[in-house]
Amino acid sequence: MHAPASSLFDQTALTDRAERLVKAALARGADAADAVALRGMSLAIEVRDGAVEESERAEGDDLGLRVLVGKRQAVVSTNDMASDGSAALAERAVAMARAAPEDKFAGLADAALLAHDFPDLDLIDPELPTITELEAMARAAEVAGLAVKGVVKSGGASASAGIGGMVLVTSHGFRGAYLGSRHGLSMTAIAGSGTGMERDYDYSSVLHAADLESPEKIGRTAGERALERLNPRKVSTRKVPVVFDRRVSGSLVSHLASAANGASVARKTSFLRDKMGEKLFADGIRIIDDPLRKRGLRSHPFDGEGVAGRKLALVDDGVLRSWILDCATARELGLATTGHAQRGVSSVPSPGASNLHLEAGRLSPEALIADIKDGFYVTDLIGMGANMVTGDYSRGASGFWIENGKRTFAVSEVTIAGHLLDIFRTLTPANDLEFRYGTNAPTVRLEGLTVAGQ
Numbered sequence: 474m475h476a477p478a479s480s481l482f483d484q485t486a487l488t489d490r491a492e493r494l495v496k497a498a499l500a501r502g503a504d505a506a507d508a509v510a511l512r513g514m515s516l517a518i519e520v521r522d523g524a525v526e527e528s529e530r531a532e533g534d535d536l537g538l539r540v541l542v543g544k545r546q547a548v549v550s551t552n553d554m555a556s557d558g559s560a561a562l563a564e565r566a567v568a569m570a571r572a573a574p575e576d577k578f579a580g581l582a583d584a585a586l587l588a589h590d591f592p593d594l595d596l597i598d599p600e601l602p603t604i605t606e607l608e609a610m611a612r613a614a615e616v617a618g619l620a621v622k623g624v625v626k627s628g629g630a631s632a633s634a635g636i637g638g639m640v641l642v643t644s645h646g647f648r649g650a651y652l653g654s655r656h657g658l659s660m661t662a663i664a665g666s667g668t669g670m671e672r673d674y675d676y677s678s679v680l681h682a683a684d685l686e687s688p689e690k691i692g693r694t695a696g697e698r699a700l701e702r703l704n705p706r707k708v709s710t711r712k713v714p715v716v717f718d719r720r721v722s723g724s725l726v727s728h729l730a731s732a733a734n735g736a737s738v739a740r741k742t743s744f745l746r747d748k749m750g751e752k753l754f755a756d757g758i759r760i761i762d763d764p765l766r767k768r769g770l771r772s773h774p775f776d777g778e779g780v781a782g783r784k785l786a787l788v789d790d791g792v793l794r795s796w797i798l799d800c801a802t803a804r805e806l807g808l809a810t811t812g813h814a815q816r817g818v819s820s821v822p823s824p825g826a827s828n829l830h831l832e833a834g835r836l837s838p839e840a841l842i843a844d845i846k847d848g849f850y851v852t853d854l855i856g857m858g859a860n861m862v863t864g865d866y867s868r869g870a871s872g873f874w875i876e877n878g879k880r881t882f883a884v885s886e887v888t889i890a891g892h893l894l895d896i897f898r899t900l901t902p903a904n905d906l907e908f909r910y911g912t913n914a915p916t917v918r919l920e921g922l923t924v925a926g927q
Contacts, residue, residue: 515635537818617692628661744864777816
């Protein structure tokens with residue numbers, strides 16, 4: 474491993490530039506302002522059939538300035554770091570704000586909510602691999618996938634690494650910065666022949682290289698999964714228990730978070746808008762958002778408005794307990810921010826989740842399906858068929874049929890359908906929770922969904 478230029482880890486110049494932007498905005502008539510700077514650097518390589526198919530490096534800094542004149546606000550952004558055009562940028566932003574319509578909910582975060590202590594979340598790996606090392610990893614994953622007996626072709630293997638970070642400066646005294654690294658590795662394997670070919674994949678994404686799964690395991694798992702999918706059968710339409718593998722079960726948590734997003738609730742475009750305080754899940758179910766989880770893929774010590782991060786139970790003992798809120802959305806709903814503002818350089822803050830997870834249950838995945846005589850075990854979902862306004866759920870799926878408590882033959886080209894409130898109400902989690910993604914859940918069992926086949 475070789476460390477990249479130390480300048481990438483030094484955000485002093487970005488912080489100084491953000492401070493100058495805020496001062497320039499106040500000097501030109503803004504009542505309040507904040508500036509955000511985003512840094513990113515990435516290396517990525519893809520190999521297929523033993524040859525490098527694509528190799529890229531990207532690096533850049535971007536700056537955004539938000540100004541408030543009364544209850545009018547505007548945002549401007551730039552990626553020009555060569556010259557300090559703070560005065561011109563601030564002047565343009567203030568002029569735009571004066572011409573903007575009033576937004577009675579606009580404003581900086583309450584100063585009492587700002588983060589003052591930044592916990593060490595262990596987000597940065599000080600060493601990143603070279604492109605040569607990434608190529609070796611991708612090649613090793615592909616070789617391992619092709620070595621699985623029955624795998625006939627590679628769909629490609631890729632390896633990547635990079636860093637990303639944020640600086641935030643506000644006119645009411647907040648100064649904060651953080652950086653995180655990212656390492657990724659994936660492989661896609663193809664098995665079978667002719668029209669009977671099937672493909673599957675595996676990947677690993679972590680902050681520290683030491684936590685990355687080995688290329689050999691990634692390739693082997695991709696190959697074994699592709700083989701399992703061979704010779705899929707059709708099934709007739711019926712209502713059965715449906716089990717979501719933990720590869721896909723996090724999607725249900727994401728649907729809950731989307732519907733609990735304060736922006737959707739304020740716009741009355743969420744099927745949960747009248748459900749606060751109601752029991753949506755079974756006893757004991759907890760869904761947690763934790764921006765302070767060490768080495769979490771979406772961890773951060775403060776949000777896009779400088780508000781201190783904290784663990785939040787969206788669902789506790791089956792009851793919906795909180796929306797996901799930033800400051801403006803919280804004001805609109807008559808509530809307090811939950812510290813979930815997300816931010817780009819060219820937009821105002823908006824609410825969004827961080828590290829989400831459904832807590833594990835007590836049963837093993839095997840015990841969870843042991844009494845299912847006829848059911849469907851889902852390993853892959855297709856499409857975006859979850860309607861957040863109505864709660865209707867319909868998605869393409871593939872996986873395995875369950876007979877007498879065991880996974881049996883492969884199934885593809887079916888649709889699973891129901892309503893998210895019914896899905897939540899009948900959800901039972903297994904005990905196999907792993908933190909591999911930004912949103913994590915164990916294997917889960919759902920009752921009475923319609924599996925639409927032939």
